[in-house]
Amino acid sequence: MGTRARHTVSRRSRPAKAPLSRDVIVASALSLLESDGLEGLSLRRVAAALDTGAASLYVYLANLEELYALMLDQALAEMPPTSGRKRGWRDRLKDYLASYLSILNKRPGLAHVAMSTISAGPNTLRMWEVLLGLLEEGGIDAEERVAGVDMLLLHVTAMAAEEDNRRSVGHDFKRVRNALAVVPRKDFPRLSTLFEQGLFSGSGDDVAIGWAVDVIVGGILANKHRG
Amino acid sequence: MGTRARHTVSRRSRPAKAPLSRDVIVASALSLLESDGLEGLSLRRVAAALDTGAASLYVYLANLEELYALMLDQALAEMPPTSGRKRGWRDRLKDYLASYLSILNKRPGLAHVAMSTISAGPNTLRMWEVLLGLLEEGGIDAEERVAGVDMLLLHVTAMAAEEDNRRSVGHDFKRVRNALAVVPRKDFPRLSTLFEQGLFSGSGDDVAIGWAVDVIVGGILANKHRG
DNA sequence: ACCTGAACACCGTTCAAGT
DNA sequence: ACCTGAACACCGTTCAAGT
Numbered sequence: 342m343g344t345r346a347r348h349t350v351s352r353r354s355r356p357a358k359a360p361l362s363r364d365v366i367v368a369s370a371l372s373l374l375e376s377d378g379l380e381g382l383s384l385r386r387v388a389a390a391l392d393t394g395a396a397s398l399y400v401y402l403a404n405l406e407e408l409y410a411l412m413l414d415q416a417l418a419e420m421p422p423t424s425g426r427k428r429g430w431r432d433r434l435k436d437y438l439a440s441y442l443s444i445l446n447k448r449p450g451l452a453h454v455a456m457s458t459i460s461a462g463p464n465t466l467r468m469w470e471v472l473l474g475l476l477e478e479g480g481i482d483a484e485e486r487v488a489g490v491d492m493l494l495l496h497v498t499a500m501a502a503e504e505d506n507r508r509s510v511g512h513d514f515k516r517v518r519n520a521l522a523v524v525p526r527k528d529f530p531r532l533s534t535l536f537e538q539g540l541f542s543g544s545g546d547d548v549a550i551g552w553a554v555d556v557i558v559g560g561i562l563a564n565k566h567r568g
Numbered sequence: 569m570g571t572r573a574r575h576t577v578s579r580r581s582r583p584a585k586a587p588l589s590r591d592v593i594v595a596s597a598l599s600l601l602e603s604d605g606l607e608g609l610s611l612r613r614v615a616a617a618l619d620t621g622a623a624s625l626y627v628y629l630a631n632l633e634e635l636y637a638l639m640l641d642q643a644l645a646e647m648p649p650t651s652g653r654k655r656g657w658r659d660r661l662k663d664y665l666a667s668y669l670s671i672l673n674k675r676p677g678l679a680h681v682a683m684s685t686i687s688a689g690p691n692t693l694r695m696w697e698v699l700l701g702l703l704e705e706g707g708i709d710a711e712e713r714v715a716g717v718d719m720l721l722l723h724v725t726a727m728a729a730e731e732d733n734r735r736s737v738g739h740d741f742k743r744v745r746n747a748l749a750v751v752p753r754k755d756f757p758r759l760s761t762l763f764e765q766g767l768f769s770g771s772g773d774d775v776a777i778g779w780a781v782d783v784i785v786g787g788i789l790a791n792k793h794r795g
Numbered sequence: 796a797c798c799t800g801a802a803c804a805c806c807g808t809t810c811a812a813g814t
Numbered sequence: 815a816c817c818t819g820a821a822c823a824c825c826g827t828t829c830a831a832g833t
Binding site for chain 1: 762
């Protein structure tokens, strides 16, 4: 084993040891989330991936909650700058929210993080700004714009969280189907009829989001026209 | 120490020792949730409240996840049998969903449980049945009834979860307000304008639920009339 | 200022052993 | 069949001690 071999080994095993920073921590956490899901994510594991101990992270983070908020905002960096095409504002709104949905769905558990965290990071604010602009373009009043964006984001986030459940529990979903199949017609006439007609597919996908956005936007507009 | 004293003490300290059952466990867990919130709830603590060890619970529960589902369904036992008054189906729908919201809001953390659990318990099914009936009364088609109930429940649950956050983090919410107050007008013109107009109150309460239900129901009806 | 090992106060779940 | 103590494999967070 000559000098060359020793040299190579030392370079490989300690490449300046990734100097640790908020960004590095958040990136590492997101990649852990993507590969192992929310159950596989912990401060200890993030630290281990960064070749250090969990205590070291507390120089950059107040707590786990803060890491969650940073992760969410970082993930939202992938949002398109604005929905490029011309078309109608309503279609662009649908596309934009579909982007949001797919960002959440790409990382198992991030939707749940989004449900329990309030981010005020730059990318989150930009998303709000874009959505407010789209509703403004649609001629929706200021007050209803705020409530509308809140409602749209809440709904898409919740849809993503539900989709997450469907994926992660897997056969628990089958348990629900079985429970429905056995439901007594006497007590639950509507449920059993609808089940027979195969109307409990468990949607939650790309189709469902378009429908939901249409319902919410259509509902806001309809409310306006009624006073 | 005579016989009498010994007798009394043994009665007091071990009143037949609460013979342990699914129902007892779930009731104990719900009361723990109500008093200490979700962070104060654990299998070990439920077991301790029942004067036993955590391992004993596994005779009645497969795991924590199952306890969550049982808790949710048990809490839903409080739902009114149906919204009693005559009035319109739409108002009764609003009241019914307001009941659901308040059941979730009474127990801090239950909304988050509801977001990550799929219950097929009797009380959950009854709630679905009632909601399906109300939308049927409203003349909404079968397919849209299912999607509509799903959407309504998802939304109210998500609202409750958000409300939960607002309460439990408390000053974190203030942090968001501060972040909004400082937002650069150049990059976020709409956000800063709306903030100045005081339109970020953080609603989420009884008013908001009526509005949201109106939007969703109105949206479903509006969609129908467009084809 | 930044990093760390060790400790603290917890978790859910399993399992061998008891009744 | 039901219950249990102890153990296993984890957590987030703190803190004294190092550089």
